[in-house]
Amino acid sequence: MGAVIARLTRAEWTKLLTTRVWIGLLLGSCVLVGGFAALFTGFAGSSGGGPDGQGLPAIGTADFEQLALGVSANATVLFVVLGIIGTTQEYRHRTATPTFLTSPHRGRVVVAKLLAYLVAAVPMALLVIAVDVLVVTVYAGARGAAPSLSGDNLRVLAGAWAALVIYAVIGVGVGALVRNQVGAIVGVLVYLFVVETIVQAIPAINSAYKWLPGGALEAMTATFGQTDLLSAWQGGLVLLSYGLVAAVLGTLLAVRRDVV
Template structure:
């Protein structure tokens, strides 16, 4: 098991993809933290009610430090897809299963490595966001660490990226064509789901019973950020958001692993 997991890490870190993604995570975390830091600490009295944000100092800090997750989870989703999709695309999946005949062991190694890689990128993102965000918050007269709950949110953000990587793993298996899997997954996560959530928010039942259980809404619930003054949808507790997002990861990755264990590989 250790050898299989080490091999998965070697496959990822032996390419130039990892440091390119790391650099993107660091820069995105810092830039989004600065932008949100100025945006959420401005005087909102002149803004119309629907454009105002609702949240206390702790929620503002959480939003600033985790603002980069809007880009981060798309990147780890991509990593999850490519971790398995590249094997099918370049036909290395056959040699992988020949080297480790027990497919379940290979897939478990991929799950462990993706969770660790997601957490690593989460740390990189937090380095940029906390360093830049704390400077902006302090300059705007906001305590950068108003409570210990901020540390819990920072830890949960690592879990968020690991779970999105597992979602990518499942999508990459269920859609064997790597390019199609990337386009569909990113299109749904970045465009389709936000638009669907926005549309459903105008329907009372949908805003209360559907929108909170969408992956992006569950992600937002985990980090406990501020909400728009015009938001009508219900937000889950952080632990409920974690369970929902974990559910998506378990179902998609589980279906993908089940298919891998039963399908013929040529």
């Protein structure tokens, strides 16, 4: 069984590398993170930029360094899209049938996809984080205080890296659950940018935010104005649980549903 999954995983890497989707999403992630890092550093120390009229932390402070290095976690939205496309393209391009005929054990196919995108996300996440570190180090250094890469700053970077990888796995699971590529991507975007924002804004339910993927992500990296969060390791476990649930449910449904 291990040899079969290894063969299927290599096949998934071949599919991934023979398309330009991963290049576009990786470049988009780097541009997104680099742009936000530059903006955050450029406006650091300004007044009135935060909640309740608070300004952005000044360069050289621990808050600035952690928040600036945590910007790399913004690319999670593109990593989850990468995972979704990796699964749903089989149905969109009508290649699911030959794929499942090649390996009738559908569960192994989904497991191979999970492993392939998990491993592929590792170096991609490292590159995104490197862009964040480079921009912040150069720009903040030019303004008088480059951040150190140790202590809490290193924890933030490690948390962002883990989150990017986990979100790619979540994307594979969501794609296996929904199968419709546009529907899955739109649904994820609505959840991330609308549902979680609404939960945060309603006092009666905002305590639940810390248990959602967004709250877990902030706990793993850094947050601006959000105090009711889990610890970093608890946030990591919560986000990992979401990834495992998405993977298990996606595998189970792929096994049981007909290919259309």
